[in-house]
Amino acid sequence: MEKIFNKKIKEIMTKDIIYSSPDEGVIKAFEILLKHKISCLPIVDADKKIMGIITTTDIGYNLIIDKYTIDTKVSDVMTKKVISVNPENTILDAINKMDEFGYSKEIINQLPVVEEDNKLVGIISDGDIIRVLSKSLKK
Amino acid sequence: MEKIFNKKIKEIMTKDIIYSSPDEGVIKAFEILLKHKISCLPIVDADKKIMGIITTTDIGYNLIIDKYTIDTKVSDVMTKKVISVNPENTILDAINKMDEFGYSKEIINQLPVVEEDNKLVGIISDGDIIRVLSKSLKK
Numbered sequence: 001m002e003k004i005f006n007k008k009i010k011e012i013m014t015k016d017i018i019y020s021s022p023d024e025g026v027i028k029a030f031e032i033l034l035k036h037k038i039s040c041l042p043i044v045d046a047d048k049k050i051m052g053i054i055t056t057t058d059i060g061y062n063l064i065i066d067k068y069t070i071d072t073k074v075s076d077v078m079t080k081k082v083i084s085v086n087p088e089n090t091i092l093d094a095i096n097k098m099d100e101f102g103y104s105k106e107i108i109n110q111l112p113v114v115e116e117d118n119k120l121v122g123i124i125s126d127g128d129i130i131r132v133l134s135k136s137l138k139k
Numbered sequence: 140m141e142k143i144f145n146k147k148i149k150e151i152m153t154k155d156i157i158y159s160s161p162d163e164g165v166i167k168a169f170e171i172l173l174k175h176k177i178s179c180l181p182i183v184d185a186d187k188k189i190m191g192i193i194t195t196t197d198i199g200y201n202l203i204i205d206k207y208t209i210d211t212k213v214s215d216v217m218t219k220k221v222i223s224v225n226p227e228n229t230i231l232d233a234i235n236k237m238d239e240f241g242y243s244k245e246i247i248n249q250l251p252v253v254e255e256d257n258k259l260v261g262i263i264s265d266g267d268i269i270r271v272l273s274k275s276l277k278k
Contacts, residue, residue: 005276034199037245039178056195060173092276098266099273106176107266107273109248126265127237127246134238134246137144137231 004136009094010087012132013113013122019044022051022075026068029054040110042120043078049118052078055110084112087121091132094124143275148233149226151271152252152261158183161190161214165207168193179249181259182217188257191217194249223251226260230271233263 019042020029033041033056043052052075059077062068068077083101085094098107113122158181159168172180172195182191191214198216201207207216222240224233237246252261 031200031203034195034203037196037200039196056173056199057176057178060195061170061176064170064173095269095273096277099270102266102270107269109266126269127241127248130234130246130265130268131238131241134234138235 004133005092005095006090007132008087009085009089009091009113009124010122012091012128013087013124014128015122017042017120017123019048019120020074021045022073022078024074025070026054026059026072026074026077027063027070029074030056030059030063040123042082042112042123043074044120048120050082050084050112050114050120051075052080053082053112054078082112083108084114085124087113087115091129095129098126143272144231144234145229146271147226148224148228148230148252148263149261151230151267152226152263153267154261156181156259156262158187158259159213160184161212161217163213164209165193165198165211165213165216166202166209168213169195169198169202179262181221181251181262182213183259187259189221189223189251189253189259190214191219192221192251193217221251222247223253224263226252226254230268234268237265 018036022043040055042050045051102108110123110125112120113124114120157175161182179192179194181189184190241247249262249264251259252263253259
């Protein structure tokens, strides 16, 4: 059973990722999040190297209270200190990072998966992990 | 290590829950979700019995494309078939339900915790489970 936690992230991550660029408008980015029913959007440069991240939770309330305008760019509001993992890391590494770097009582629900050169190759979510655990522990 | 999955939901659930009523406006409910940085809002009657649930994911896109009006009520759009767990169920029960009843590739990220009479007593999220696993498996 321990084995499941040693599975590599690359085996379970989502590879087909929706992402955006730093010069995207924040209102447009919020629409992308809601349209695709995702809760985080990695922000990458032209080489797909990760530059930041935005989440529905982070920007949603500021947006509806009109704190942002049509000119506000993703780069103005994104979290630049991105907590990421490597595809060769294990599920346990991801669980520990989600917990350790969460704010207050929260965990980080999604971690971008990046290679050594910071290039985005996937996303791993708490949901991906719960699903893998469920399959391996099915009653 | 197996033991962690047999822990009871009541030991790890969030008891201090934000909820709303069926006659709340859906725009107001969306504001509540974003303001409190939560992704689901259980809908209860006067006796706190669960009647439905709404999530940012479910209503967000319809809302920004103006599918709802100021008169749209939570009861018009809420999911009425609520997947819930009992406080005496185990973490493994929650993991299996999150996986089994998720839509397509997604899991259900939060399950309301209800007693036999359907009274809402807590919420358990995938994040709560990841956190407990992290603490018990810390490297």
